[in-house]
Each structure stands twice: as structure tokens, then as C-alpha cells.
Amino acid sequence: MHEFALAEAVIRSALEFAEQGGIARITKLVVRIGELQTIAREVFDYALKEIMPASEPRLAGVQIVLETEPARFRCRPCAREFTLAETSGPKDTDESEAMHFIPELAHACLRCPRCQSPDFEMLAGRGVSIASIEGE
Numbered sequence: 138m139h140e141f142a143l144a145e146a147v148i149r150s151a152l153e154f155a156e157q158g159g160i161a162r163i164t165k166l167v168v169r170i171g172e173l174q175t176i177a178r179e180v181f182d183y184a185l186k187e188i189m190p191a192s193e194p195r196l197a198g199v200q201i202v203l204e205t206e207p208a209r210f211r212c213r214p215c216a217r218e219f220t221l222a223e224t225s226g227p228k229d230t231d232e233s234e235a236m237h238f239i240p241e242l243a244h245a246c247l248r249c250p251r252c253q254s255p256d257f258e259m260l261a262g263r264g265v266s267i268a269s270i271e272g273e
């Protein structure tokens with residue numbers, strides 16, 4: 138039900154934004170999902186594209202696009218910024234799979250590619266946000 142709640146929150150913000158911007162009908166909505174956001178994409182996609190627009194006239198015929206926001210990290214000791222692909226691990230599929238479900242695991246699995254420190258902050262790659270809204 139997590140995905141439905143998220144989809145509902147996205148739609149609610151989109152409608153609020155449309156209202157403030159004087160948009161009567163949303164034609165296109167781009168939603169960004171963090172690479173490490175814990176979410177069942179198919180369910181979220183379905184909730185967003187099939188269920189929500191069905192009960193909301195302002196979303197009739199809306200085109201919904203899902204984008205992935207790549208995860209970005211910054212090492213605390215050396216200030217190097219890096220992506221998931223640049224880290225020294227995990228290359229193991231099971232671990233990286235698990236990390237997508239439990240983003241906190243990133244700290245246990247990942248190391249800074251420059252100084253190998255496990256002490257870093259996550260700058261991007263979590264959460265769901267609205268990237269853009271088009272309407273008329």
C-alpha cells in the first residue's frame with residue numbers, strides 16, 4: 138500500500154501545483170524516483186497511471202513519465218562526490234539488490250572510490266518528487 142500512498146501524494150501535489158498555476162487540466166507529469174528509493178515500480182506505475190487519473194477529471198488523458206534520479210554521495214573525509222557506479226562495491230548482485238530495498242545498507246556496502254572511507258552522505262537518490270508539470 139506504500140506505493141498507493143506515494144502515488145496519491147504525488148497526484149495531490151500535482152493538483153495543488155496546477156491549481157496555483159491556473160492549470161485546468163494536467164497534460165503531462167514527469168515524476169522522478171530516486172535510484173535507492175524503496176518502491177515497487179510496477180505497482181507505483183500502475184497506481185499513478187491507471188488508478189489516480191480514473192477518478193480525477195483534471196488528469197483525463199494525462200501522460201505520466203517516470204524518471205530515475207541517480208544516487209549521488211559525498212564522502213565526508215575527502216569531499217569527493219560519487220555515484221553508485223563509481224563506488225568500489227558492491228558488485229555482487231544480491232547486495233546491490235538488497236540495497237535498493239534497504240538504502241541504509243548503502244553505508245555498510247559502499248566505500249568512497251578515492252579514500253575508501255565508508256563515511257559519506259547521500260545527496261540524491263532517495264524519495265519521489267515531481268520533476269515537471271505541463272497543462273492547459
Ligand SMILES: [Zn+2]
Binds near residue numbers: 252
Ligand atoms: Zn573519500
